[in-house]
Structure formats: structure tokens, C-alpha cells
Amino acid sequence: MPGLSFGIHVGPQDTTIDELRRLWRFADDHGFDWLSVWDHFYARTSDLIPHYEAVALLAAIACETRRLRFGCMVFAVQFRNLGLLAKSIVTIDHLSGGRLEIGLGAGWHEPEYRAFGYPFLTAKERLDQLEEGIQALRRLLTEDAVTFQGRHVQLEN
Template identity: 55%
Template sequence: MTLSMGVHVGQQNTTMLDLIELWQRLDTTVDWISVWDHLYEAPPAGGTTPHFEAVATLGALASVTSRARLGCLVFCVPYRNPALLAKSIIAIDHLSGGRFEPGFGAGWHEPEFRAHGYDFDPIDVRFDQLTEGLEIISGMLSDAPTTTFRGDYWHVDEVTCVPGPIDGPIRLWTGGRGPTRTPDNAARYCSGWNVPYVGPAEYRRLNDRLDAACEAIGRDPATLERSVNLAFHIGADDATATAERQRIVDQWGPEMAERVTEGALTGTPDQAIERIAEYRDAGADLVNIALRFPVDGDALEAYLTDVVPAARRL
């Protein structure tokens, strides 16, 4: 199977017009475009960086693109009633012509939880909310006429979802590197799984856990798509690539810089292709670069023009 190539765009420190311009450029080249679901910037800076909410942003993304699959990596389920979120997803699905594949997670950004009036519950509670939310959302986005569910945190009573998906059941994703509940949720509810910023060896280990979770419920592991998000730190040529590596060392220090770049693309376009091949060998079906504004335009163009076509031929 041909390796799919995507871009995960953090919708912060920019304008909506600049986002649209970037999305439309990406839509001509890559297979996947996604955004995240944060209410404050990441990494945290006290809510001081301009930032756009995910559902409205995804409506804009769906409206100005026509080709790439679209995702959210990932919706924070504790932020929204799952039944309401399912209705929002349907609207984005119709706007996109069936290209939207939403992802779901338990959330981690404590400052934005508390600033916006959400309790930052222990991780086991947030995962309970996530699993219950997936039960409701997967039912509402299927072809079932109604969905009924009563849990500890969410409930629906013969809820309908009309109109339904525009082109059959919507593919759902989940994300993260948790050892048990993330693989279980992926195997039971989802068509895809994503993890950010891990090296190829760790990615292979996490993939093995997903395989085991699928096999435990009698699911063919090959039916679960696997993706990875990688920080984008390449340079268009040797000089800019070297300067970018040095910038990371200066910012983080030598030891931490090595950890920061473990789950990143660094170096020249040729070196990026070699690194992507390692993820393909570790089980990736989709490789995304994670972009943050301001974007190095020369590096991005080199990536889209040289790296993406070569990676698809791996």
C-alpha cells in the first residue's frame, strides 16, 4: 500500500486567511490535513497566543478544500457533550463531501481546562468520559436509526442523527501512547490511530500493542490504519538544515535537543525521506508533519515538492 502523507496544522499564532492559504496549498499535494482541539495555545503560554476553536475551524477547512482527507487530532471529549459533537461532525462531513475523519482523546492541557471552567479530572476519569463518548458517537455516526446509552458521565435516549453521514459510516480515530485503554479504544471503536513525536523504535512497540488489542477481540489488525505526527525541523538545503539543528540545541540544550528531535524530521529533504522510511518500516500507513506558525516557506516547499512524492514511492 502506498504511504499516505499529511500535514497537521496547529491553528495558533496566525490569521484565518493565512490558514486558508496554507490549507489550499496543501490540498493540491498531500493526502491528509488535520487540526487540533485546543482552547489555548500549545505548548502552554497562559492563553496569550491567538488561537482558533476546532469545530468552527474545521468547517472553514472543509469549505475551502476539495481533495485531502480531513481530520481532528484529536477532539477533547470532556469539552463537549458527545451527542452534540456528533451533530457537529455530521455538518463537517457534509461540508467536506465525506472527507472528514475525526479523532478523539481524553485531553491533557490542564491550563485551558481550568481557565474555561472545566474540571481537570484524573486521567482515569477522563478516559472513562472518552470511552463513553466513543460509544455514543460511534452509534450516532453509524447507520443505526437511534442510539441509547447511559453511563456514569454521558447518556442519550433514543437519539436520532438526521441527516446521517453523507457517504456511509464515518471513520473514527483515536490518539496517544497509553498502554492499555488507548489500544482498546482504537480496536473497539476506530478505523485509525495516531501518535505524536515518538521515534521509530517506540512507534513499532506501540504498533505491537495495537495488534494485540485487535487480536484480543478478533479483529484483523490490518484493518486499523496507523499514523504518526512528526515535528517539522528540516531545512531546504544543508546550510539551513544545520542552522535549524543548532537553533534547537541553543533552545533546549544538547541532551534535551536529542529528545525533542527523536520524534521529528530534521536535516535536509534527502535525510527526511530516509527517516520517513524508518516509520514506514515500523508500521506507519500515514506520516504527518506537524506545522506551527510562522512556517519556513522554503523548507515547506522543499518538503511538498521533493519529499512527499519520494516518500510515496517508498
């Protein structure tokens, strides 16, 4: 069916890196169009469940697969400096030969924010951060030098 694609989303992991690698290669070898991971620092139910960081996973997926498009569903803009995230995105996209997809979100899991020292703002404030983050990241990925002075995001050159 034209326009229809199939993929696999890997949310809570509770598994090993070797098992994840097998899943990524299976998806790549068996006609899946895309694969996504989520941007959480630990599972919803427990911080004791094995759980891997999204940027590092995407770099590994880039190196373990050949044709599969992949990305993060979605990066919470509050969790990373956007300049550093842009550098990671460009690097991973080069590693993969241009197969990386990007999704951004406002974040929602308050205990995770608290555990990692991020302020958990109101929904409106997080959505405002998301809007600024989209503007800033788009510029970081398309312009040579970016200065951005927003309420939530500040970048210089």
C-alpha cells in the same frame, strides 16, 4: 510507496485565518493527503496568542478544499456535548463530500480545563470518559436514535 500518506498538522496557530486558508489550499493543491488541526482553546504558552476553535476550522477547511482528507487530532471528549459533536461531524462530513476523519482523546492540558470551567479528572477517569465517549459517538453516527446511560455520558433519543 503504497499505504504511505503525507499530511500537515496545524497545532498552535499564532496566525490569521487568511494564512491558514493559504496553508489549507496549498496542501490541497500540492498532493498532501491529509490535514489536521488540534482541539485546544488556546495555545500552551499563552491564552493571548490568536487561536481558533477546531469545529469551526474544520467547517472552513471543508469549504476551502476539494480533495484533501482532514480532521481533528484529537477531540477531547470532555470539551463538547457528544450529541452536538455528532451533529457537527455529520454536517462537516456532508460539507466536505465525505472527507472528514475523526480522532478522539482523553485530554491532558489542566490549565485549559480550569480556564473553561471543565473539571480536570484523574487520568483513569478521563480514559473512562474517553471509552464511554467512543461508544456513544459511534452509536450516534451509525444509529437513528440513541439512548445511552453511562457514568459520564447520558443521551436520550
